[in-house]
Amino acid sequence: MEQPDSGAEPADGAGDAVEALDRPLPEGVRRRVVALVSDAFGGLTVTELPAQLRQYARFTPTRRAKFAGNAMAAALESAPLFRQRIGERLRESQSELAAAVEAGSPPAAADPVDVAAAAYVLRPVGWVKLVAAAGEEVQRADAERADEEGRRELERLREELAQARTQTRSETERLRAELDAARKEADSLQRKLRSALNEVKRGEAAVRRGKAEADALRAEAAARTSAAESETRRLRARLGEAEASVEASRRASREGRSVEDMRLRLLLDTVLDAARGLRRELALPPSSIRPADSVDAVEPGAMSPKDIATRALSETDPALLDQLLALPQAHLIVDGYNVTKTGYPQLPLEKQRLRLLGGLAVLAAQSGAEMTCVFDGAELAAPVLLAPPRGVRVLFSKPGVTADELIRQLARAEPPGRPVVVVSTDREVADGVAKAGARPVASVLLLKRLSRV
Numbered sequence: 115m116e117q118p119d120s121g122a123e124p125a126d127g128a129g130d131a132v133e134a135l136d137r138p139l140p141e142g143v144r145r146r147v148v149a150l151v152s153d154a155f156g157g158l159t160v161t162e163l164p165a166q167l168r169q170y171a172r173f174t175p176t177r178r179a180k181f182a183g184n185a186m187a188a189a190l191e192s193a194p195l196f197r198q199r200i201g202e203r204l205r206e207s208q209s210e211l212a213a214a215v216e217a218g219s220p221p222a223a224a225d226p227v228d229v230a231a232a233a234y235v236l237r238p239v240g241w242v243k244l245v246a247a248a249g250e251e252v253q254r255a256d257a258e259r260a261d262e263e264g265r266r267e268l269e270r271l272r273e274e275l276a277q278a279r280t281q282t283r284s285e286t287e288r289l290r291a292e293l294d295a296a297r298k299e300a301d302s303l304q305r306k307l308r309s310a311l312n313e314v315k316r317g318e319a320a321v322r323r324g325k326a327e328a329d330a331l332r333a334e335a336a337a338r339t340s341a342a343e344s345e346t347r348r349l350r351a352r353l354g355e356a357e358a359s360v361e362a363s364r365r366a367s368r369e370g371r372s373v374e375d376m377r378l379r380l381l382l383d384t385v386l387d388a389a390r391g392l393r394r395e396l397a398l399p400p401s402s403i404r405p406a407d408s409v410d411a412v413e414p415g416a417m418s419p420k421d422i423a424t425r426a427l428s429e430t431d432p433a434l435l436d437q438l439l440a441l442p443q444a445h446l447i448v449d450g451y452n453v454t455k456t457g458y459p460q461l462p463l464e465k466q467r468l469r470l471l472g473g474l475a476v477l478a479a480q481s482g483a484e485m486t487c488v489f490d491g492a493e494l495a496a497p498v499l500l501a502p503p504r505g506v507r508v509l510f511s512k513p514g515v516t517a518d519e520l521i522r523q524l525a526r527a528e529p530p531g532r533p534v535v536v537v538s539t540d541r542e543v544a545d546g547v548a549k550a551g552a553r554p555v556a557s558v559l560l561l562k563r564l565s566r567v
Contacts, residue, residue, distance in 0.1 A: 133242045139234070140249035144187060146231035151186045152179040154203030164189045164196050190235070201236045212236060220244065226251040380443065381529040387442025430556065432563035438553060439481040441533040447524050447547075448474065449517060449538035450489040453557040456539060471503050473564035478505030486524060490517035518543045525550040 139147070152175045155163075160171050167189055170182040178186075190197050205212040211228065214220050216238045220229040230248030233241040428434070439446060454466035461469070471487060478485045484507075491510040502508040511520045521536060525547040528534050534552035537560045538544060544554035 133237075133240075135242055135245060139187075139245065140230070140252055142227050142252045143230040143234065143245060143248055145183075146227050147190065147234055148179050148183040148186055149175075150204060150231055150235060151190055151200055152176075152182075153207070154200045155186070157203050158199060162196075162199060164193050167196075197235060197237070204232060204235055208232065215241075215244070377529040381531055384443040384529075384532045391442050430559055430562065432559060432566060435535070435555065435559050435563045436481070438533065438535045438555070439477075439483040444481075444483040444533040444535060445528060446483055446485045447521055447534065447536045447552070448485070448487045448560065449521055449536070449540065449543060449557070450487050451517065452538045452540055452543075453560055456557045457561040467500070470564075471506055471508065474506045475503035477564065478503075488517050488521050488524070491515075518546070522546040522550065525552040528552070 155167075155170075155178055156175065160168050163171060166185050167182065170178050170185070173181065190200065201212075211221070211224060211232055214224075215229060215232045216236055218238065218240060220233075226248040230245045233244035233248075438444060448470070450467065450470060451463075454461070454463075454470050458466060458469065467489065474485050474487055485505060486507040486509060488509050488511070491512060500508060509520065509524075511517045518538075518540060521538065521543055525534055525536060528551075530551055534547070534550075536543065536547040536552045536554045537557055538547075538554065539557045547554055
């Protein structure tokens with residue numbers, strides 16, 4: 115059925131090649147063309163529609179013109195066969211206009227937009243001129259309509275301006291009358307105000323005299339009260355100083371005795387434990403020592419100094435820390451953040467503390483040694499709510515005091531002779547605790563030992 119139509123395409127295409135628009139289709143003509151296509155759209159079958167327009171086959175003409183206008187205009191321009199079918203529907207619905215346009219003599223009374231739309235669809239000889247003439251006619255009509263609207267708007271603005279001037283003059287006269295009345299009232303009020311000010315000044319003078327007399331009396335009373343209060347504060351201060359001095363003397367006496375007693379008792383326990391440990395380590399019977407045993411000689415099977423040297427432990431061997439903690443009354447002091455930032459710096463500070471304290475708790479249970487972990491309080495934004503694990507003392511430095519200084523204070527507080535081990539990679543901390551008699555070890559040594567927990 116479509117072979118006759120396809121045979122007509124070359125002729126139409128040839129006509130398009132001869133005549134073509136050199137400018138966009140005028141907007142009014144385009145809307146009228148889309149309306150013509152939308153009205154004729156319903157008379158075509160789905161197979162007669164271009165592929166891009168078949169989805170709009172069930173739309174009403176109004177919705178079709180609204181949503182498929184661009185698609186229909188593009189199909190009308192690019193599909194000659196579709197344009198021929200639309201032209202046939204146009205000849206059926208508007209036969210007189212179509213015949214006149216194809217004959218090249220459109221009716222003079224016809225709407226130029228309708229003529230241009232029919233010419234665009236039918237494409238007779240000279241259709242480009244008809245479309246261009248319609249566009250010029252539409253532009254001319256729009257210009258005339260804009261000029262007419264401009265003239266009407268200008269007349270309206272002139273009338274409003276005249277009304278505004280009239281209202282302005284009447285308003286100006288009214289304001290001048292009100293201003294004259296206001297000036298007269300202001301003059302009267304100024305006279306009354308001057309009289310009132312004079313009365314106020316006389317009253318203020320009387321008030322100032324009374325206030326001066328009252329101030330003099332209050333100043334005298336305040337001076338006497340201040341003198342009495344100063345004397346009372348001085349006496350109270352002297353009494354407080356005396357009481358504080360007596361209390362400080364008593365507390366110093368008590369603390370001095372208690373600290374010294376504690377240090378002596380701890381040192382005595384250390385010496386006794388060391389003696390018992392040494393005796394148990396050497397496994398010496400109480401009365402087995404003889405004078406001949408003091409003679410220096412090498413017994414058969416005994417270890418030479420070279421053999422003993424080969425058994426020395428490395429400074430990073432975790433067994434070294436086990437040996438130090440096995441000493442009697444050993445005290446392990448840990449520089450907390452120095453260890454955690456060496457081992458796992460990527461964790462938040464809270465998780466660093468929890469991980470380190472968990473390992474120290476297990477180590478304290480295994481070794482039985484006293485353990486103190488020190489953290490720098492300057493790194494805290496708020497007080498830490500922390501439950502110290504069993505066997506581990508947790509301390510934070512006070513404001514203005516670093517953790518390094520607190521560690522040195524702890525080392526100096528121990529009695530000479532007690533085994534104190536300080537874990538820190540900080541060279542200043544290591545040198546400071548070494549002067550106090552403590553044994554410094556690197557943080558990596560504790561991290562290696564905790565990795566075995």
